[in-house]
Amino acid sequence: MSEPRIALCPGSFDPITVGHEEIVRRALHLCDRVVVAVGHRATQAKRGLFPVEERMELIREVFADEPRVEAAEFQGLLVDFARERGARLVVRGLRTVADYEYEYQMALMNRELMPELETVFLGAGPRWSFVSASLVREIASLGGDVSGFVSPPVLARIEERFGGRGA
């Protein structure tokens, strides 16, 4: 039997949004398994809205219905993590052209560092092209309603953190 094709969906996922979720589910069409890889530096582990461990728990809850999705964390270079996991594919979502420059630069650099690692971009569905984890964090921290932009387990955790609908 041939080796399973593993794709990495790397990111900060602080927290995972419906936009991320859509990209991960579409990535499953391209491979056998998707590793949702939460990248961080050891010194940053507790910064941001959610600690890395909690971000991974949320990813697991969001994909509880999907045994082909795994949550993992990595420190250091994405290419080193890809080698460790035997992954040859990185999948990233592109929301707007504003994302393109940075994403393309990262993809080229990663290919330079690991030529056998291919990056593919999936255009975010128009429904979610304006959603970002940073805006979700900001809206939630200022008491706004983020229920349209995150899945129920994530919303529940945000409500625990901020109370009510984020207030």
Ligand code: PNS
């Ligand atoms: O959700 P983000 O913040 O856009 O994710 C960025 C991430 C984690 C995918 C990127 O910063 C990354 O791959 N970091 C790991 C370190 C690394 O490999 N840096 C060189 C990239 S060319």
